[in-house]
Amino acid sequence: MRNAAVPTLLPVYNRIDIVFERGQGSWLYDRNGRRYLDFGSGIAVTGLGHAHPHLVRALQDQAARLWHVSNLYRIPEQERLADRLVANSFAETVFFCNSGAEAIEGCVKLVRRYWWARGRPERFKIVTFEGAFHGRTMAAISAAGSKKLTEGCDPLLPGFEVLAFGDHAAIERAIGPDTAAVLIEPIQGEGGIRPVPASCLKALRELCDRFGALLVLDEIQCGMGRTGRLFAHETLGVRPDVVAIAKGLGGGFPIGAFLATGEAASGMTVGAHGSTFGGNPLACAVANAVLDVLLAEGFLDRVRAIGAYFERRVRETCAALPEEIAEVRGMGLMLGIKTVRPNTDVAAELRAAGLLTVPAADNVLRLLPPLTVSEAEIDHGCAIIRDTLGARPV
Numbered sequence: 001m002r003n004a005a006v007p008t009l010l011p012v013y014n015r016i017d018i019v020f021e022r023g024q025g026s027w028l029y030d031r032n033g034r035r036y037l038d039f040g041s042g043i044a045v046t047g048l049g050h051a052h053p054h055l056v057r058a059l060q061d062q063a064a065r066l067w068h069v070s071n072l073y074r075i076p077e078q079e080r081l082a083d084r085l086v087a088n089s090f091a092e093t094v095f096f097c098n099s100g101a102e103a104i105e106g107c108v109k110l111v112r113r114y115w116w117a118r119g120r121p122e123r124f125k126i127v128t129f130e131g132a133f134h135g136r137t138m139a140a141i142s143a144a145g146s147k148k149l150t151e152g153c154d155p156l157l158p159g160f161e162v163l164a165f166g167d168h169a170a171i172e173r174a175i176g177p178d179t180a181a182v183l184i185e186p187i188q189g190e191g192g193i194r195p196v197p198a199s200c201l202k203a204l205r206e207l208c209d210r211f212g213a214l215l216v217l218d219e220i221q222c223g224m225g226r227t228g229r230l231f232a233h234e235t236l237g238v239r240p241d242v243v244a245i246a247k248g249l250g251g252g253f254p255i256g257a258f259l260a261t262g263e264a265a266s267g268m269t270v271g272a273h274g275s276t277f278g279g280n281p282l283a284c285a286v287a288n289a290v291l292d293v294l295l296a297e298g299f300l301d302r303v304r305a306i307g308a309y310f311e312r313r314v315r316e317t318c319a320a321l322p323e324e325i326a327e328v329r330g331m332g333l334m335l336g337i338k339t340v341r342p343n344t345d346v347a348a349e350l351r352a353a354g355l356l357t358v359p360a361a362d363n364v365l366r367l368l369p370p371l372t373v374s375e376a377e378i379d380h381g382c383a384i385i386r387d388t389l390g391a392r393p394v
């Protein structure tokens with residue numbers, strides 16, 4: 001007989017007791033008809049808001065035609081998506097998978113095979129950074145290295161050297177002729193919205209160039225328009241060799257990818273990698289629809305403008321609440337507010353007042369509104385922050 005004490009859902013999440021029934025744009029509606037302003041976007045996934053008509057239509061049209069054929073055959077939607085990502089980025093080639101962690105996993109294999117194909121299989125060391133989050137597979141938790149992610153999962157995948165965030169001397173010491181690659185998030189997401197200054201990312205690029213190491217960027221959270229360009233490294237002015245994306249790419253439909261230069265991908269030959277579901281027609285139809293919106297004339301210009309408005313309004317609002325908010329960081333539509341009280345308590349109060357945020361490490365609350373957010377919605381969200389946190393007796 002089933003042991004009733006064992007939950008039918010594996011208890012790995014600490015879930016909030018709300019059931020959302022539908023979404024529209026920046027808003028979510030729960031079972032009781034209560035509405036919430038969604039400044040979490042399912043952790044930077046629903047970047048075009050909920051139920052975007054163009055995405056809904058793309059999914060419905062593709063669903064009525066063809067769902068899946070496997071990568072035994074050509075998939076025109078996948079070819080088109082790759083062509084468009086290449087045409088709009090540094091990359092020359094793309095591999096599609098189903099999630100962020102899988103994209104990182106693929107990047108690790110690409111790096112190892114790059115050096116293996118050059119006759120240097122011993123050159124496998126990948127430099128990573130404390131506070132990083134790269135997903136939950138063994139390679140991804142080994143890369144990030146934090147105890148919170150790896151506890152109980154030993155033995156980890158070897159070959160990663162985790163450096164302190166922002167320790168330039170350690171970085172200079174660690175990167176050398178044995179370094180295979182550097183893996184870094186241009187803006188740490190789970191780590192608490194910690195942006196890497198453009199000057200540091202440029203210095204990393206130069207170190208990689210000096211020794212021939214590959215620069216691999218995890219843009220799974222900060223990419224797909226969140227900083228007002230398709231990729232955060234464009235905003236920061238740095239050219240990578242490899243980039244992992246996922247989250248916003250499918251607008252809520254699961255899809256991930258890694259993008260690479262032809263040179264970086266030179267070890268990835270027939271049989272080197274694969275995925276049953278990766279790049280299937282449904283996922284690619286939706287991701288193409290996401291690109292239709294993101295690449296439309298003027299869309300990213302508007303994201304930059306609304307991102308600047310968002311940053312200004314959030315900074316103003318938080319500056320007036322010094323007892324509650326210690327710091328605001330990040331850029332554009334990817335901001336973090338470091339709260340004085342426990343971030344989850346503050347998140348619960350904001351949620352009760354109708355505003356959804358996402359807690360991160362370092363006692364930060366992430367504000368990740370959809371790229372389609374309006375000025376009025378930003379004003380509404382800031383008013384909730386002001387009224388909820390300003391009303392507390394100090």
Ligand SMILES: *Cc1c(COP(=O)(O)O)cnc(C)c1O
Pocket residue numbers: 098099100101102104133134135136185189190218219220221222246247
């Ligand atoms: C979410 C995230 C991942 C992992 O993506 P999954 O789809 O959950 O596997 C990896 N890196 C970063 C920066 C992320 O934000």
